[in-house]
Amino acid sequence: MLIYIILGLCVIALIVAIVETRLLRVKHYTIDSQNSNLKKNIKIALISDMHCTVFGKNNKRLIDKIADLNCDFLIVAGDVINGKPDDLSYALDFFKGIKEKGIKTYYFYGNHEQKLSMTDEKSFEDYGSEIRKFVETVNNDTVVLDGITLKGLLIPLKMYRDKISEIEKYFNAVQLVGEFDNDGNYHILVAHDPTFASMYDAVGADLILSGHLHGGIIRIPFLGGVITPRHKLFTGRTRGIYDQGKGKILITSGIGWHAIPLRFCNDPEICMIEIRSSGYEAQIGS
Numbered sequence: 001m002l003i004y005i006i007l008g009l010c011v012i013a014l015i016v017a018i019v020e021t022r023l024l025r026v027k028h029y030t031i032d033s034q035n036s037n038l039k040k041n042i043k044i045a046l047i048s049d050m051h052c053t054v055f056g057k058n059n060k061r062l063i064d065k066i067a068d069l070n071c072d073f074l075i076v077a078g079d080v081i082n083g084k085p086d087d088l089s090y091a092l093d094f095f096k097g098i099k100e101k102g103i104k105t106y107y108f109y110g111n112h113e114q115k116l117s118m119t120d121e122k123s124f125e126d127y128g129s130e131i132r133k134f135v136e137t138v139n140n141d142t143v144v145l146d147g148i149t150l151k152g153l154l155i156p157l158k159m160y161r162d163k164i165s166e167i168e169k170y171f172n173a174v175q176l177v178g179e180f181d182n183d184g185n186y187h188i189l190v191a192h193d194p195t196f197a198s199m200y201d202a203v204g205a206d207l208i209l210s211g212h213l214h215g216g217i218i219r220i221p222f223l224g225g226v227i228t229p230r231h232k233l234f235t236g237r238t239r240g241i242y243d244q245g246k247g248k249i250l251i252t253s254g255i256g257w258h259a260i261p262l263r264f265c266n267d268p269e270i271c272m273i274e275i276r277s278s279g280y281e282a283q284i285g286s
Protein backbone atom coordinates (compact mmCIF):
# COMPACT_ATOMS: atom_id res chain seq x y z
CA MET A 1 0.00 0.00 0.00
CA LEU A 2 2.79 2.39 0.99
CA ILE A 3 4.52 1.88 -2.34
CA TYR A 4 1.35 2.96 -4.19
CA ILE A 5 1.07 6.09 -2.06
CA ILE A 6 4.71 6.99 -2.79
CA LEU A 7 4.27 6.29 -6.50
CA GLY A 8 1.09 8.41 -6.53
CA LEU A 9 2.88 11.32 -4.85
CA CYS A 10 5.75 11.06 -7.35
CA VAL A 11 3.32 11.21 -10.28
CA ILE A 12 1.56 14.25 -8.77
CA ALA A 13 4.93 15.98 -8.17
CA LEU A 14 5.97 15.25 -11.76
CA ILE A 15 2.76 16.76 -13.15
CA VAL A 16 3.18 19.84 -10.93
CA ALA A 17 6.81 20.21 -12.06
CA ILE A 18 5.81 20.07 -15.74
CA VAL A 19 2.91 22.53 -15.28
CA GLU A 20 5.17 24.88 -13.33
CA THR A 21 7.37 25.46 -16.40
CA ARG A 22 4.39 27.29 -17.95
CA LEU A 23 3.90 29.69 -15.03
CA LEU A 24 5.50 33.13 -14.92
CA ARG A 25 5.95 35.30 -11.87
CA VAL A 26 7.58 38.64 -11.11
CA LYS A 27 10.05 38.69 -8.23
CA HIS A 28 10.67 42.17 -6.81
CA TYR A 29 13.95 43.36 -5.30
CA THR A 30 14.71 46.80 -3.88
CA ILE A 31 18.30 47.96 -3.38
CA ASP A 32 19.37 51.26 -1.82
CA SER A 33 22.21 53.15 -3.48
CA GLN A 34 24.40 55.89 -2.07
CA ASN A 35 26.07 56.51 -5.42
CA SER A 36 26.14 60.22 -6.02
CA ASN A 37 25.44 60.20 -9.78
CA LEU A 38 22.18 58.29 -9.42
CA LYS A 39 19.63 61.10 -9.23
CA LYS A 40 16.46 59.04 -9.56
CA ASN A 41 15.22 55.55 -8.83
CA ILE A 42 15.96 53.09 -11.66
CA LYS A 43 13.82 50.06 -12.48
CA ILE A 44 15.60 47.17 -14.20
CA ALA A 45 13.89 44.02 -15.45
CA LEU A 46 16.09 40.93 -15.53
CA ILE A 47 15.55 37.62 -17.26
CA SER A 48 17.92 34.74 -17.90
CA ASP A 49 18.07 31.19 -19.23
CA MET A 50 15.15 31.32 -21.63
CA HIS A 51 16.54 28.30 -23.52
CA CYS A 52 14.04 28.80 -26.35
CA THR A 53 11.12 28.50 -23.94
CA VAL A 54 8.03 30.19 -25.36
CA PHE A 55 5.21 31.74 -23.35
CA GLY A 56 2.30 32.18 -25.75
CA LYS A 57 2.51 32.69 -29.51
CA ASN A 58 5.77 34.49 -30.39
CA ASN A 59 6.37 34.81 -26.62
CA LYS A 60 3.57 37.38 -26.35
CA ARG A 61 2.76 36.49 -22.72
CA LEU A 62 6.37 37.05 -21.66
CA ILE A 63 6.76 40.23 -23.70
CA ASP A 64 3.50 41.71 -22.34
CA LYS A 65 4.47 40.83 -18.76
CA ILE A 66 7.83 42.59 -19.13
CA ALA A 67 6.18 45.60 -20.82
CA ASP A 68 3.68 45.90 -17.94
CA LEU A 69 6.61 46.46 -15.54
CA ASN A 70 7.49 49.84 -17.12
CA CYS A 71 11.19 49.25 -16.52
CA ASP A 72 13.88 51.72 -17.56
CA PHE A 73 15.62 48.87 -19.36
CA LEU A 74 15.76 45.08 -19.62
CA ILE A 75 18.82 42.94 -18.95
CA VAL A 76 18.98 39.50 -20.56
CA ALA A 77 21.67 37.56 -18.73
CA GLY A 78 22.42 34.77 -21.21
CA ASP A 79 21.30 31.38 -22.49
CA VAL A 80 18.43 32.67 -24.58
CA ILE A 81 19.18 29.86 -27.03
CA ASN A 82 20.15 26.21 -26.71
CA GLY A 83 23.52 26.27 -28.39
CA LYS A 84 22.14 24.85 -31.66
CA PRO A 85 21.50 26.62 -34.97
CA ASP A 86 18.02 25.19 -35.50
CA ASP A 87 16.01 27.06 -32.87
CA LEU A 88 17.04 30.71 -33.17
CA SER A 89 13.73 32.07 -34.49
CA TYR A 90 12.25 31.96 -30.97
CA ALA A 91 14.94 34.33 -29.75
CA LEU A 92 14.53 36.66 -32.71
CA ASP A 93 10.75 36.78 -32.25
CA PHE A 94 11.24 37.64 -28.58
CA PHE A 95 13.75 40.43 -29.15
CA LYS A 96 11.70 41.85 -32.03
CA GLY A 97 8.59 41.92 -29.82
CA ILE A 98 10.49 43.57 -26.97
CA LYS A 99 11.81 46.27 -29.31
CA GLU A 100 8.30 46.89 -30.65
CA LYS A 101 7.22 47.61 -27.07
CA GLY A 102 9.93 50.29 -26.89
CA ILE A 103 11.95 48.49 -24.20
CA LYS A 104 15.68 49.20 -24.30
CA THR A 105 17.46 45.86 -23.89
CA TYR A 106 21.02 44.82 -23.08
CA TYR A 107 21.89 41.21 -23.90
CA PHE A 108 24.81 39.41 -22.24
CA TYR A 109 25.80 35.99 -23.55
CA GLY A 110 25.81 32.76 -21.52
CA ASN A 111 27.46 29.44 -22.17
CA HIS A 112 24.88 28.40 -24.78
CA GLU A 113 25.52 31.44 -26.98
CA GLN A 114 29.22 30.64 -26.74
CA LYS A 115 28.54 27.00 -27.53
CA LEU A 116 26.85 28.04 -30.78
CA SER A 117 29.81 30.28 -31.62
CA MET A 118 32.12 27.25 -31.30
CA THR A 119 29.98 24.71 -33.16
CA ASP A 120 28.51 26.83 -35.96
CA GLU A 121 30.34 30.11 -36.46
CA LYS A 122 28.24 31.17 -39.45
CA SER A 123 24.92 30.68 -37.61
CA PHE A 124 26.32 32.55 -34.62
CA GLU A 125 27.41 35.50 -36.73
CA ASP A 126 24.05 35.61 -38.50
CA TYR A 127 22.29 35.41 -35.13
CA GLY A 128 24.37 38.28 -33.76
CA SER A 129 23.66 40.45 -36.82
CA GLU A 130 19.93 39.83 -36.54
CA ILE A 131 19.53 40.41 -32.81
CA ARG A 132 21.58 43.60 -32.86
CA LYS A 133 18.73 45.13 -34.89
CA PHE A 134 16.68 44.87 -31.71
CA VAL A 135 19.04 44.83 -28.71
CA GLU A 136 22.51 45.91 -27.64
CA THR A 137 24.94 43.07 -26.91
CA VAL A 138 27.46 43.63 -24.11
CA ASN A 139 30.20 41.02 -23.85
CA ASN A 140 33.53 41.89 -22.21
CA ASP A 141 32.37 45.43 -22.73
CA THR A 142 31.07 48.44 -20.81
CA VAL A 143 28.01 50.64 -21.26
CA VAL A 144 27.86 53.95 -19.41
CA LEU A 145 24.34 55.27 -18.80
CA ASP A 146 23.02 58.20 -16.80
CA GLY A 147 24.07 57.30 -13.23
CA ILE A 148 24.61 53.60 -13.99
CA THR A 149 27.46 51.68 -15.59
CA LEU A 150 26.94 48.17 -16.96
CA LYS A 151 29.73 45.69 -17.59
CA GLY A 152 29.23 42.34 -19.27
CA LEU A 153 31.70 39.59 -18.38
CA LEU A 154 31.93 36.87 -21.02
CA ILE A 155 32.99 33.89 -18.94
CA PRO A 156 35.28 31.63 -21.03
CA LEU A 157 33.38 28.55 -22.15
CA LYS A 158 35.94 26.15 -20.72
CA MET A 159 35.16 27.50 -17.24
CA TYR A 160 31.82 25.74 -17.43
CA ARG A 161 33.73 22.45 -17.67
CA ASP A 162 36.97 22.79 -15.75
CA LYS A 163 37.37 22.25 -12.03
CA ILE A 164 37.19 25.48 -10.06
CA SER A 165 40.67 24.89 -8.61
CA GLU A 166 42.05 24.87 -12.19
CA ILE A 167 40.02 27.92 -13.21
CA GLU A 168 41.54 29.98 -10.42
CA LYS A 169 44.95 29.56 -12.08
CA TYR A 170 44.05 31.15 -15.43
CA PHE A 171 40.93 33.29 -15.02
CA ASN A 172 41.20 37.02 -14.42
CA ALA A 173 37.94 38.95 -14.65
CA VAL A 174 39.66 42.36 -14.60
CA GLN A 175 41.74 41.43 -17.64
CA LEU A 176 38.55 40.56 -19.53
CA VAL A 177 36.26 43.40 -18.56
CA GLY A 178 38.31 45.95 -16.60
CA GLU A 179 37.56 47.59 -13.25
CA PHE A 180 34.77 50.03 -12.57
CA ASP A 181 35.93 53.63 -12.35
CA ASN A 182 35.47 55.52 -9.11
CA ASP A 183 33.04 57.87 -10.88
CA GLY A 184 29.97 58.02 -8.63
CA ASN A 185 27.87 55.80 -10.92
CA TYR A 186 26.06 52.69 -9.68
CA HIS A 187 28.07 49.74 -11.03
CA ILE A 188 26.41 46.57 -12.32
CA LEU A 189 28.35 43.55 -13.56
CA VAL A 190 26.44 40.90 -15.51
CA ALA A 191 28.16 37.51 -15.37
CA HIS A 192 26.09 34.53 -16.45
CA ASP A 193 27.45 31.96 -13.99
CA PRO A 194 27.58 32.88 -10.27
CA THR A 195 29.71 29.86 -9.39
CA PHE A 196 32.89 31.93 -9.71
CA ALA A 197 31.51 35.05 -7.98
CA SER A 198 34.48 35.54 -5.67
CA MET A 199 36.67 35.84 -8.77
CA TYR A 200 34.59 38.82 -9.96
CA ASP A 201 35.13 40.88 -6.79
CA ALA A 202 38.18 42.70 -8.17
CA VAL A 203 35.98 44.28 -10.87
CA GLY A 204 34.37 46.27 -8.04
CA ALA A 205 30.64 45.95 -8.77
CA ASP A 206 27.91 47.27 -6.49
CA LEU A 207 25.64 44.57 -7.89
CA ILE A 208 26.39 41.37 -9.83
CA LEU A 209 23.57 39.82 -11.87
CA SER A 210 23.74 36.11 -12.70
CA GLY A 211 21.59 33.15 -13.70
CA HIS A 212 22.67 29.81 -15.17
CA LEU A 213 21.81 27.62 -12.16
CA HIS A 214 18.05 27.51 -12.88
CA GLY A 215 17.41 27.93 -9.15
CA GLY A 216 18.55 24.36 -8.63
CA ILE A 217 15.67 23.15 -10.90
CA ILE A 218 13.88 21.36 -8.05
CA ARG A 219 13.56 23.34 -4.81
CA ILE A 220 12.83 21.80 -1.45
CA PRO A 221 11.58 24.04 1.38
CA PHE A 222 14.40 24.88 3.88
CA LEU A 223 16.98 23.05 1.73
CA GLY A 224 16.84 25.20 -1.44
CA GLY A 225 17.86 24.17 -4.96
CA VAL A 226 18.67 20.51 -5.50
CA ILE A 227 20.89 20.32 -8.58
CA THR A 228 22.97 22.63 -10.79
CA PRO A 229 23.91 22.27 -14.47
CA ARG A 230 27.26 20.92 -13.20
CA HIS A 231 25.26 18.19 -11.48
CA LYS A 232 26.33 19.40 -8.07
CA LEU A 233 23.78 18.79 -5.32
CA PHE A 234 22.60 21.35 -2.76
CA THR A 235 25.22 23.98 -3.52
CA GLY A 236 23.41 26.69 -1.54
CA ARG A 237 23.30 29.89 -3.60
CA THR A 238 21.12 29.05 -6.60
CA ARG A 239 18.44 31.78 -6.36
CA GLY A 240 18.05 35.07 -4.52
CA ILE A 241 20.21 37.96 -3.37
CA TYR A 242 23.35 37.64 -1.24
CA ASP A 243 26.28 39.72 -0.01
CA GLN A 244 29.21 39.51 -2.41
CA GLY A 245 32.45 41.46 -2.36
CA LYS A 246 31.72 45.10 -1.60
CA GLY A 247 28.10 44.75 -2.77
CA LYS A 248 25.48 42.15 -3.65
CA ILE A 249 24.92 39.33 -6.09
CA LEU A 250 21.44 38.61 -7.43
CA ILE A 251 20.98 35.15 -8.93
CA THR A 252 17.83 34.66 -10.93
CA SER A 253 16.40 31.17 -11.35
CA GLY A 254 15.57 32.08 -14.96
CA ILE A 255 12.48 31.53 -17.03
CA GLY A 256 13.15 28.39 -19.03
CA TRP A 257 14.23 24.80 -18.89
CA HIS A 258 16.84 22.77 -20.68
CA ALA A 259 16.81 19.08 -21.64
CA ILE A 260 13.91 18.12 -19.34
CA PRO A 261 10.81 20.37 -18.87
CA LEU A 262 10.79 20.39 -15.08
CA ARG A 263 10.76 23.07 -12.39
CA PHE A 264 9.48 22.31 -8.90
CA CYS A 265 8.71 25.03 -6.30
CA ASN A 266 10.68 27.19 -8.68
CA ASP A 267 8.37 29.20 -10.98
CA PRO A 268 9.92 30.85 -14.03
CA GLU A 269 10.69 34.38 -12.90
CA ILE A 270 11.20 37.88 -14.21
CA CYS A 271 13.18 39.87 -11.65
CA MET A 272 12.16 43.48 -11.15
CA ILE A 273 15.03 45.33 -9.50
CA GLU A 274 14.52 48.84 -8.21
CA ILE A 275 17.73 50.72 -7.45
CA ARG A 276 16.67 53.45 -5.04
CA SER A 277 18.70 56.60 -5.12
CA SER A 278 19.40 58.35 -1.84
CA GLY A 279 19.25 61.62 -3.81
CA TYR A 280 15.73 60.79 -4.95
CA GLU A 281 14.63 60.14 -1.36
CA ALA A 282 15.95 63.58 -0.37
CA GLN A 283 13.93 65.25 -3.16
CA ILE A 284 10.74 63.57 -1.99
CA GLY A 285 11.34 64.77 1.57
CA SER A 286 12.04 68.38 0.62
Ligand SMILES: [Fe+2]
Pocket residue numbers: 049078079110111112192211212213
Ligand atom coordinates in the same frame (compact mmCIF):
# COMPACT_ATOMS: atom_id res chain seq x y z
FE1 LIG B 1 23.91 28.77 -18.60
